Amino acid sequence: MIKVENLVKAFGPKVAVNGVSFGVERGEVLGFLGPNGAGKSTTMRMVTGFIPPTSGRVTVGGFDMDENPIPAKRLIGYLPENAPAYTDMTVHGFLHFTAELRGLRGEEKKKAVSRAVEMCFLESVVYQSVDTLSKGYRHRTCFAQSIIHDPEVLVLDEPTDGLDPNQKYEVRTLIREMGAKKAIIFSTHILEEVDAACTRAIIIDRGQIVANGTPQELRQRSDLAGAVMFSVQGTPAVTVNQKIQSLPTVRKSALLAGENPQVVAVRAFPQPNTRDSELEASLFELAVREHWKLTELKTEEGRLDEVFRRITLPDTKRSTKEETK
């Protein structure tokens, strides 16, 4: 559905997006992650045809965005960053206007508007001016605009930004549901959303894709992935740690500070050649052998925030240096 090839965007000497390529098919929800200023919004603006790329190609549903923008744009629903809307219109008027631009008329238009109003829970503010809406409602109004024509492709730039936790949950659920039949790209800062709604995630940093995979695959790139959390009660920490470190399957281990001083928590990292669950099994055997009172034993999947930080850290470091200069 969406195919992006070698997309480059330079604003003067600054290269905002540098050689980004990816594809999104129907039934996929692609999460777009990255620090602020990484090029997420710029990429989305190029995908939706708002700004032309310096080089590279965007095709949506087989239509080239550069050569054939109108049919390509017809397939897309777009929620821009900060959810802009005409402040001098009512929600009703705004949605009717966007429906008209989407080519809907008469009965069809009315149906589309009421469907979008219902899906985005806007019933209570339909005849209110956009000007007077709270941020959450304004955001949902713009979101309603993006789905008014039931598009095949949805591009959402930070769809949950500025929403309260309940609204975030609703929007996430909506995205996941719609993702079954549509091709969706959405950007976010919130890593748990990737787990909640995405089938695949891309991490973009300084204009380049630094990671691309399912949320699970990304988590496995974490240092923590495969490590085992191990807690026992009533045994001195030093003893526990020493015994664990003497195991052949353990590369290193770290004592973790817990709330309960009675409980000793250790995170054990496996040797590179250790197979899945082998470490867990050997730690269990150790606890049994030593008659320790085991309270926790769990292999970690790895954490997205840890992956995210590790991959994108150099940028924040450099930028803080630049700021202090």
Added chain:
Amino acid sequence: MTTHATTLPVSAAAPHPGSLGNVLAIAKRELSGYFASPVAYIFIVIFLLLAGFFTFNVGGFFRRGEASLESFFVWHPWLYLFLVPAVGMRLWSEERRLGTIELLLTMPVTSWQAIVGKFLASWLFLAIALALTFPLVFTVGYLGSPDYGAIFCGYVGSFMLAGAYLAVSCMTSALTRNQVVSFILSVVFCLFLILAGWPPVTDMLVQWAKPWLVDFVAAFSVMPHFDSFRRGVVDSRDVIFFLSVITFSLFTTGVIIRSHRAG
């Protein structure tokens, strides 16, 4: 991809209104935008008050002792100088300030449809304001027997003049997201269109420029073109002049918007 490619273009090629439908949808929104805010009413009241003031008090409508709207139309280039940019300044700068330009231009709409739609809405709004001066026509009709043809020409000329100023304001509003800057730039451009053929300015130019250059600059002035309308003459050259100012300005608006998007 291939399986999708066969099913997809169906919805993309589904019946949709042509460019006229888009232009009308945008124009309708823009026009209702004027009337949804106090801007429209304030503008119309001020326009009518000023038009009346200049016609009767400054222009000496009664002292002339002739049944014509000469003293009404003669002030229009100066009246519009401030009032038209006030209408046009928000056209694109507001769109950029709110960020809705991103929404509008990612719709299946070409930028010229958006530009023309917005322009037509504002022009229609100015036409409504102008049409509300109709009591003046009745007044001269009551007092004497005016040349209604000349009055009609005056109205056409005034409408054309407003269109030309408006197109210039449309262009300057695309330059900036700040409405004040847009207003001032537009007033300056429109002032140039008035003054380019005005003797004090041409005299100043003559001192250092070649005569053909002075004539060239003077040819941009709206004054001689509007004057012939005012005298009751519709000359195709004058109509073409105003239409080309409008076309050129709207075309430039398109170029400015495209260059903003290109970054």
